[in-house]
Amino acid sequence: MAVMPVEEKKLIQATPGVFEIKGDQAYLIGTKCSHCGAFFFPPRYVCTYCLTDEGVERVRLGNKGDLYAFTTIHVSSKEFKTPYLFGYVVLDPERIQVPAWITGVKNQEALKIGMKMEMVVEEWMGREDKTSFMTYKFRPIFNEHKNTESQQ
Amino acid sequence: MREVAVIGVGMTKFGKFLETSIKDLGRMATWEALKDGGINPKDIQIAYVGNACLGVITGQTMVLGQIILKEVGIRGIPITNVENACASGSSAFREAWMAVASGMYDIALAVGAEKLYSGDTHLSTKALAGATEVEYEANIGLTMPGHWALRAQRFIQKYGTTQEQLAQVSVKNHKNGCLNPRAQYRKKVTVEEVLSSRMIADPLTILSCNPLGDGAAAAVLASKEVAATYTRKPVWVAASVLTTGCYDLDRDITRNQLEERAGKQAFEMAGIGPTDLDLAEVHDCFTIAEFMRVESLGLVPEGEYGKWLDEGWAEIGGRLPINPSGGLLSKGHPVGATGVAQVAELTWHLRGEAGERQIQGAKIGMTHCSGGGLVGDTAACCVHILKV
Numbered sequence: 001m002a003v004m005p006v007e008e009k010k011l012i013q014a015t016p017g018v019f020e021i022k023g024d025q026a027y028l029i030g031t032k033c034s035h036c037g038a039f040f041f042p043p044r045y046v047c048t049y050c051l052t053d054e055g056v057e058r059v060r061l062g063n064k065g066d067l068y069a070f071t072t073i074h075v076s077s078k079e080f081k082t083p084y085l086f087g088y089v090v091l092d093p094e095r096i097q098v099p100a101w102i103t104g105v106k107n108q109e110a111l112k113i114g115m116k117m118e119m120v121v122e123e124w125m126g127r128e129d130k131t132s133f134m135t136y137k138f139r140p141i142f143n144e145h146k147n148t149e150s151q152q
Numbered sequence: 153m154r155e156v157a158v159i160g161v162g163m164t165k166f167g168k169f170l171e172t173s174i175k176d177l178g179r180m181a182t183w184e185a186l187k188d189g190g191i192n193p194k195d196i197q198i199a200y201v202g203n204a205c206l207g208v209i210t211g212q213t214m215v216l217g218q219i220i221l222k223e224v225g226i227r228g229i230p231i232t233n234v235e236n237a238c239a240s241g242s243s244a245f246r247e248a249w250m251a252v253a254s255g256m257y258d259i260a261l262a263v264g265a266e267k268l269y270s271g272d273t274h275l276s277t278k279a280l281a282g283a284t285e286v287e288y289e290a291n292i293g294l295t296m297p298g299h300w301a302l303r304a305q306r307f308i309q310k311y312g313t314t315q316e317q318l319a320q321v322s323v324k325n326h327k328n329g330c331l332n333p334r335a336q337y338r339k340k341v342t343v344e345e346v347l348s349s350r351m352i353a354d355p356l357t358i359l360s361c362n363p364l365g366d367g368a369a370a371a372v373l374a375s376k377e378v379a380a381t382y383t384r385k386p387v388w389v390a391a392s393v394l395t396t397g398c399y400d401l402d403r404d405i406t407r408n409q410l411e412e413r414a415g416k417q418a419f420e421m422a423g424i425g426p427t428d429l430d431l432a433e434v435h436d437c438f439t440i441a442e443f444m445r446v447e448s449l450g451l452v453p454e455g456e457y458g459k460w461l462d463e464g465w466a467e468i469g470g471r472l473p474i475n476p477s478g479g480l481l482s483k484g485h486p487v488g489a490t491g492v493a494q495v496a497e498l499t500w501h502l503r504g505e506a507g508e509r510q511i512q513g514a515k516i517g518m519t520h521c522s523g524g525g526l527v528g529d530t531a532a533c534c535v536h537i538l539k540v
């Protein structure tokens with residue numbers, strides 16, 4: 001899975017510290033409780049269920065998942081050019097819901113609940129002060145088979 | 153805990169008041185509540201003032217309560233400012249109830265006030281997006297209508313609810329709003345108009361969303377002994393519940409677990425069941441929100457509210473009228489004012505003073521306010537049961 005090439009210095013995240021880029025792979029950062037196995041995104045450093053911080057570790061989460069729900073947002077804050085797609089993705093294998101901007105399709109007609117999604121990192125220039133921010137987004141995996149072929 | 157009564161209520165008309173300050177709106181509602189109960193400002197021993205958005209809209213991030221109450225000569229007493237998103241006003245009311253129920257104070261005041269119109273819709277939208285966890289949700293594009301649109305999509309898929317049934321919530325509440333002189337909108341709408349109005353976050357159109365609004369409401373609460381010294385027929389607080397979400401990341405977003413919990417606790421506290429209610433004001437910030445909440449609160453069996461609407465059971469004169477005031481969709485939703493305005497609405501019905509929209513013989517009712525959307529869950533939920 002490819003992410004946009006970014007210079008290290010430009011990697012200011014719209015949402016601080018929730019993803020990292022290693023080579024051409026981008027990962028969300030979460031936590032995992034070693035007692036009950038629960039995953040958290042964004043990271044929670046005290047397990048909500050075991051109520052302990054012992055054994056709660058920062059982990060890389062999967063960068064693929066299933067589309068749980070989606071909408072087209074037509075009215076938003078000034079920073080966002082509307083319309084845009086937004087949804088929840090259930091990460092695989094962690095099975096937790098993550099809110100995400102949806103990219104890679106023209107409109108929501110191309111989306112379906114349950115479809116396979118992958119994470120990408122994109123630059124977002126929307127801020128009024130024109131600062132460049134990076135944010136994670138998810139896009140549908142339409143041609144997994146074809147991509148595999150082309151890589152061979 | 154002591155018995156507590158509502159002995160005076162006030163509310164401004166809700167609407168777009170670009171030339172009226174929040175201080176004036178708050179003052180008018182408070183003054184009306186004091187006059188309504190025949191209460192001298194110096195009798196108020198403690199006050200709680202709810203507001204959610206003013207910090208973003210005007211930069212007044214602090215001390216709104218003191219600003220409003222000095223205008224009616226309420227000073228030199230404890231005043232606390234309360235924020236709990238859309239449940240700010242109801243949380244202020246609950247704090248006032250606790251102050252009296254605990255025995256610490258005999259007379260308490262709850263005020264809710266808000267100004268959302270600023271002349272800049274983007275700014276208002278930004279202020280409201282603060283009801284999510286900004287760094288993780290609003291900053292990457294999630295809005296409150298977006299949050300509810302996502303829940304609506306799953307709800308429709310799970311229960312087979314139709315777009316027309318969702319739209320009926322707006323139709324019903326606008327019809328009720330026509331009977332309320334203080335409502336922001338007093339105009340009937342049809343299912344077709346709701347569905348064909350401007351899209352905000354698919355499937356929620358602008359007539360499926362509550363409008364921006366300015367307004368204020370106030371209520372005075374007193375202990376049983378003190379209430380007896382005032383002239384107004386007391387309206388008793390039979391239950392007061394405030395709870396928060398649990399934010400499980402694998403939850404079913406079509407159910408409101410905190411409303412299930414709050415509804416159950418409120419009925420237990422009041423010693424009644426849903427069929428004992430004569431009316432309910434339920435937080436209909438979006439059509440889908442009324443749908444999910446009346447079911448989660450236990451007012452209507454799960455998955456059946458569409459049928460209730462089809463049969464007219466939630467109308468004024470129906471089995472259980474929901475939002476006879478017009479609700480947030482038609483009466484309006486100046487966020488911090490809403491919870492206290494719901495208390496005023498119930499008080500008028502229970503005293504038989506609700507005019508054209510009066511629920512005949514109403515003896516017991518529920519108010520429900522919920523605020524904030526966090527990771528697909530709700531942040532705060534406040535339920536009150538009032539009775540005569």
